[in-house]
Amino acid sequence: MPELKASRARQSKPMTRAVQDYTASISYDKRLAEYDIEGSIAHAEMLGRQRIILATAANKIVAGLKQILKEMESGKFKFRSELEDIHLNIESRLGEIIGNDAGMLHTARSRNDQVALDVRMYCKDAVAEISAGITELHKVFVGQAEANITTYMPGFTHTQHAQPVLLAHHLLAYCQMLERDHQRLQQCLERIDVMPLGSGALAGLPYKLDREYVANRLGFSRVSQNSMDAVSDRDFIVELQAVCAILMMHLSRISEELVLWSSDEFGFVSLDDSYTTGSSIMPQKRNPDVAELARGRTGRVYGNLMAILTTLKGLPLSYNRDLQEDKEALFETVDILTSTLEVMAGMLESTTFNKKRMLEMSGRGYILATDVADHLTAKGMPFRQAHEIAGRLVAYATGKRKELSELTLAEYRQLSKSFESDVLKISIKSSIESRQTVGGTAPNQVMSQIKAAKQFQMRASAK
Numbered sequence: 001m002p003e004l005k006a007s008r009a010r011q012s013k014p015m016t017r018a019v020q021d022y023t024a025s026i027s028y029d030k031r032l033a034e035y036d037i038e039g040s041i042a043h044a045e046m047l048g049r050q051r052i053i054l055a056t057a058a059n060k061i062v063a064g065l066k067q068i069l070k071e072m073e074s075g076k077f078k079f080r081s082e083l084e085d086i087h088l089n090i091e092s093r094l095g096e097i098i099g100n101d102a103g104m105l106h107t108a109r110s111r112n113d114q115v116a117l118d119v120r121m122y123c124k125d126a127v128a129e130i131s132a133g134i135t136e137l138h139k140v141f142v143g144q145a146e147a148n149i150t151t152y153m154p155g156f157t158h159t160q161h162a163q164p165v166l167l168a169h170h171l172l173a174y175c176q177m178l179e180r181d182h183q184r185l186q187q188c189l190e191r192i193d194v195m196p197l198g199s200g201a202l203a204g205l206p207y208k209l210d211r212e213y214v215a216n217r218l219g220f221s222r223v224s225q226n227s228m229d230a231v232s233d234r235d236f237i238v239e240l241q242a243v244c245a246i247l248m249m250h251l252s253r254i255s256e257e258l259v260l261w262s263s264d265e266f267g268f269v270s271l272d273d274s275y276t277t278g279s280s281i282m283p284q285k286r287n288p289d290v291a292e293l294a295r296g297r298t299g300r301v302y303g304n305l306m307a308i309l310t311t312l313k314g315l316p317l318s319y320n321r322d323l324q325e326d327k328e329a330l331f332e333t334v335d336i337l338t339s340t341l342e343v344m345a346g347m348l349e350s351t352t353f354n355k356k357r358m359l360e361m362s363g364r365g366y367i368l369a370t371d372v373a374d375h376l377t378a379k380g381m382p383f384r385q386a387h388e389i390a391g392r393l394v395a396y397a398t399g400k401r402k403e404l405s406e407l408t409l410a411e412y413r414q415l416s417k418s419f420e421s422d423v424l425k426i427s428i429k430s431s432i433e434s435r436q437t438v439g440g441t442a443p444n445q446v447m448s449q450i451k452a453a454k455q456f457q458m459r460a461s462a463k
């Protein structure tokens with residue numbers, strides 16, 4: 001078989017070395033090798049079944065492709081940059097193994113629908129890997145929540161003490177985020193799960209193809225319905241990148257809290273030494289670098305989303321070489337996300353929560369002021385009026401340098417005769433236990449959330 005190169009029959013001059021290097025994609029699309037071979041095997045089998053090529057040729061092609069896959073798995077396969085992309089690298093090696101019959105493999109397909117197939121197969125696996133990572137991290141959050149069902153902490157708004165909550169309640173908030181992320185991934189998968197092979201370059205093909213056979217063989221639920229859209233559609237990459245960006249944002253929020261909480265000022269958590277680093281000059285430091293890197297890499301994931309949107313925004317139908325730029329950013333995003341999910345799960349599982357410090361901080365900042373207002377409301381006072389009185393009570397206590405728990409009933413009644421002795425019974429515990437609305441921080445509600453979270457894990461693991 002003659003040396004296989006990208007078709008240049010129309011060109012009168014060869015490409016310069018600089019142009020070869022500029023247009024080559026093998027440095028990164030070799031990551032699609034397994035998918036390219038799987039797709040090619042299914043395509044060759046279909047060509048033989050449909051008698052588009054001889055069955056003997058189809059069998060030789062399949063055997064050759066399986067040999068190439070073994071060479072790749074053993075590290076013996078040699079990728080060649082002058083062959084431009086993964087498709088030509090594989091087909092060229094196939095020619096070395098089986099001879100001229102290798103040229104029949106490209107019957108009834110184009111690199112346009114071929115690469116669209118490869119990327120969709122990659123994205124399906126990426127969704128499965130990311131989903132598994134979400135489930136594992138979710139399990140860690142639930143485990144820590146169960147271990148801290150009686151741990152009190154201050155809840156925050158505007159990074160200021162707001163109302164007391166259970167640490168378990170706080171942790172389970174992230175479970176809700178992760179469940180939404182998982183749901184978005186599964187919805188995205190529905191639109192990834194479309195088999196484009198058989199679209200040709202853009203117009204379809206003049207062969208009696210069995211596209212459904214190829215789809216079933218490769219695990220796709222349906223085939224594409226418009227050949228021009230099939231070769232140029234990268235919506236599924238945009239959508240996957242967007243889902244990844246949202247998930248990465250959630251991981252960044254977790255990271256930010258771990259950075260804050262591990263500081264001396266908060267002192268809420270102690271990160272395991274295996275997830276911290278030291279300083280090159282200050283020997284006392286235990287820096288939360290893993291959390292900081294997760295927070296920092298979120299920017300790269302956001303950038304990759306903007307990159308694919310920008311690449312696509314001006315493209316006319318159908319295929320354009322700009323679409324070669326869809327892969328590197330996608331690969332990087334998936335790599336960042338899967339590694340971040342893994343290290344985040346390990347870091348959180350090994351984190352120690354300082355229950356004493358959290359309890360101590362729960363009693364500061366007049367955090368029970370809302371409960372005082374609720375006390376008055378329970379006596380029949382309009383909440384707006386009760387809110388104003390509670391605010392003046394906080395101002396009074398601040399002036400006296402007292403916490404609300406240190407005030408006497410007489411001091412309360414200076415501001416409103418509606419205060420009764422049971423106001424002195426307001427505590428962190430009573431505040432938390434009173435939040436009985438569905439989804440609230442009361443212990444029984446939190447236990448319900450844990451039960452629901454475990455049910456999610458069972459559903460996610462069953463998929």
